[in-house]
Amino acid sequence: xxxxxxxxxxxxxxxxxxxxxxxxxxxxxxxxxxxxxxxxxxxxxxxxxxxxxxxxxxxxxxxxxxxxxxxxxxxxxxxxxxxxxxxxxxxxxxxxxxxxxxxxxxxxxxxxxxxxxxxxxxxxxxxxxxxxxxxxxxxxxxxxxxxxxxxxxxxxxxxxxxxxxxxxxxxxxxxxxxxxxxxxxxxxxxxxxxxxxxxxxxxxxxxxxxxxxxxxxxxxxxxxxxxxxxxxxxxxxxxxxxxxxxxxxxxxxxxx
Amino acid sequence: xxxxxxxxxxxxxxxxxxxxxxxxxxxxxxxxxxxxxxxxxxxxxxxxxxxxxxxxxxxxxxxxxxxxxxxxxxxxxxxxxxxxxxxxxxxxxxxxxxxxxxxxxxxxxxxxxxxxxxxxxxxxxxxxxxxxxxxxxxxxxxxxxxxxxxxxxxxxxxxxxxxxxxxxxxxxxxxxxxxxxxxxxxxxxxxxxxxxxxxxxxxxxxxxxxxxxxxxxxxxxxxxxxxxx
Numbered sequence: 001x002x003x004x005x006x007x008x009x010x011x012x013x014x015x016x017x018x019x020x021x022x023x024x025x026x027x028x029x030x031x032x033x034x035x036x037x038x039x040x041x042x043x044x045x046x047x048x049x050x051x052x053x054x055x056x057x058x059x060x061x062x063x064x065x066x067x068x069x070x071x072x073x074x075x076x077x078x079x080x081x082x083x084x085x086x087x088x089x090x091x092x093x094x095x096x097x098x099x100x101x102x103x104x105x106x107x108x109x110x111x112x113x114x115x116x117x118x119x120x121x122x123x124x125x126x127x128x129x130x131x132x133x134x135x136x137x138x139x140x141x142x143x144x145x146x147x148x149x150x151x152x153x154x155x156x157x158x159x160x161x162x163x164x165x166x167x168x169x170x171x172x173x174x175x176x177x178x179x180x181x182x183x184x185x186x187x188x189x190x191x192x193x194x195x196x197x198x199x200x201x202x203x204x205x206x207x208x209x210x211x212x213x214x215x216x217x218x219x220x221x222x223x224x225x226x227x228x229x230x231x232x233x234x235x236x237x238x239x240x241x242x243x244x245x246x247x248x249x250x251x252x253x254x255x256x
Numbered sequence: 257x258x259x260x261x262x263x264x265x266x267x268x269x270x271x272x273x274x275x276x277x278x279x280x281x282x283x284x285x286x287x288x289x290x291x292x293x294x295x296x297x298x299x300x301x302x303x304x305x306x307x308x309x310x311x312x313x314x315x316x317x318x319x320x321x322x323x324x325x326x327x328x329x330x331x332x333x334x335x336x337x338x339x340x341x342x343x344x345x346x347x348x349x350x351x352x353x354x355x356x357x358x359x360x361x362x363x364x365x366x367x368x369x370x371x372x373x374x375x376x377x378x379x380x381x382x383x384x385x386x387x388x389x390x391x392x393x394x395x396x397x398x399x400x401x402x403x404x405x406x407x408x409x410x411x412x413x414x415x416x417x418x419x420x421x422x423x424x425x426x427x428x429x430x431x432x433x434x435x436x437x438x439x440x441x442x443x444x445x446x447x448x449x450x451x452x453x454x455x456x457x458x459x460x461x462x463x464x465x466x467x468x469x470x471x472x473x474x475x476x477x478x479x480x481x482x483x484x485x
Binding site (some may be wrong): 077080082118119130151154157158194197199207208211 | 450
């Protein structure tokens, strides 16, 4: 919970590159992975994005691998369902649980592998954005995409207060744990509720204070922000170009 | 109950976006109207959104031992109504995707629909019904949060089943629902109970907030306090 990916993004050397290029590259990867029929394209995307994140973004390799494995648990549960309930074709293997026969067949295995590889491809692109672009930098991109100001402002204030409340929640939880608040199920249940309600009341009071402090500083419904100009360098343009072309090439070659 | 990035194939992720976007637009319209009328709401909504995020990143105590998180959307729906909750959960879900790697960008539409629209609408409806028929306040909150969670879980199963129909959509729905039921059914009951307990503490300490949000009337609070005394 303490380990927000944003911390890594703030330290990443990739932070100082053009945000739209980074977003474009990642979104291209997601779309390429999801729309390709073969396994090769998502795997290629995972490979490229992994290199970009670990090598250019200087994220520790061990941490990155742990990160990639975490969302896989959901993908694997879903893939198991697909494996046994999807498709027809030759039976590959089967076994019985509680006198209920589970059959996996060729099409089901194909589909399950495809889902796992697509999820891996998509997640690697997500991690690339998350580990290279701090959320603060995304707001100006959002504004240039003509998202309404009220929504952007809401997100900015929310972003700020997430960290404030995380700290409050952590210290309350620490204090509760020290006093054996989580020693058994019943205790942890009431501790949890106490924590959440205190957090709600605290955040409410904080919100009222925030309004007062903002209006006393002449808040008129618009927060202005600084948008650093970062032109796209030649080397990164070439690199992303090569990446995009080779991804397209991989998906075409495998189809043929 | 987040669907991971890349899990939904086309055209399904586009379809869920197409369904979620009109509701989000309506929510934005409501939000714009609200913030121009009463400017003090924006900071309050922001802290509420941050609260939902932090709440959803806390671990619920769980009997089965699996790691599980509350969604917090049932509570938000009771407090702010479904339209605003849709916007708040859109932002929360985007942050969860970027900070915690829960969910994803292409699946954002589907996730917003199941967690930010369907669940809160049901939770809100159950809450209003319960209040109308004069059910006990805490029981109503419990039912609303639990039903909201169950709706989220059923809608997620349906989204997955539509994207991956086996022999029929229905049989694959049953399969997905059965696999997720193991963790989601007890989890929803837990969240319902925790939400009811949260409201109990809030009423004890700072009940005027709930009156201000039109969650419950002054009369209602007095009645609850009398009952407890």
